[in-house]
Amino acid sequence: xxxxxxxxxxxxxxxxxxxxxxxxxxxxxxxxxxxxxxxxxxxxxxxxxxxxxxxxxxxxxxxxxxxxxxxxxxxxxxxxxxxxxxxxxxxxxxxxxxxxxxxxxxxxxxxxxxxxxxxxxxxxxxxxxxxxxxxxxxxxxxxxxxxxxxxxxxxxxxxxxxxxxxxxxxxxxxxxxxxxxxxxxxxxxxxxxxxxxxxxxxxxxxxxxxxxxxxxxxxxxxxxxxxxxxxxxxxxxxxxxxx
Numbered sequence: 427x428x429x430x431x432x433x434x435x436x437x438x439x440x441x442x443x444x445x446x447x448x449x450x451x452x453x454x455x456x457x458x459x460x461x462x463x464x465x466x467x468x469x470x471x472x473x474x475x476x477x478x479x480x481x482x483x484x485x486x487x488x489x490x491x492x493x494x495x496x497x498x499x500x501x502x503x504x505x506x507x508x509x510x511x512x513x514x515x516x517x518x519x520x521x522x523x524x525x526x527x528x529x530x531x532x533x534x535x536x537x538x539x540x541x542x543x544x545x546x547x548x549x550x551x552x553x554x555x556x557x558x559x560x561x562x563x564x565x566x567x568x569x570x571x572x573x574x575x576x577x578x579x580x581x582x583x584x585x586x587x588x589x590x591x592x593x594x595x596x597x598x599x600x601x602x603x604x605x606x607x608x609x610x611x612x613x614x615x616x617x618x619x620x621x622x623x624x625x626x627x628x629x630x631x632x633x634x635x636x637x638x639x640x641x642x643x644x645x646x647x648x649x650x651x652x653x654x655x656x657x658x659x660x661x662x663x664x665x666x667x668x669x
Contacts, residue, residue, distance in 0.1 A: 432626040433460035433576025437467025438615025441624040444643035460576035461487025461541035468651035470513040474521035486528040487541040488550040494525040505658035538570035554578040559591035579613035598637035622668040
């Protein structure tokens, strides 16, 4: 089975459309969304519709939790709070109900999907440096063979056993049978690794092989929608920078 995996769309229709076109070309069997469908961008309702139509599974992201009243976001920066408040007004009742019901984690065989660290799902903790793997290593036996996460908007992969963890530096790699993996799949709609292209990943369950994919999209159109909406212009400008 070939699983197409994406995260952090952040209401960016143009980027999401590019990822779906890629999945069509790659003949993907199963589609997993790792959350943060909303937040920052100009088209939250449209992106919810797209994910609901195309994803076989979707888990809850922190922005999804915030907009649907499942977490306190009073500590977010003002611009991010204002975007979430605006998105809450734009979402259809059906899409709001869908976000409200999303699970924190989903599993498919020996593969797990969640938004942040699998250790405390409701906390949405980051994992993008080796130090953040320490507690995961300490709970080695409880982890899936491969756990795919989002949240950081970065392309970061780690292999680990009960003794320690290593960063995987390749953009395509085969998962070793005697180790487990935490794989951060990057961001569809707001990459933060200085590459402005939409990001996603494909995992072949039979070959145990994972590959990152980067896809160009119409950044200017996505940014223009943000500029024209009642949103912080910074959310549009950063699309041109990949930060």
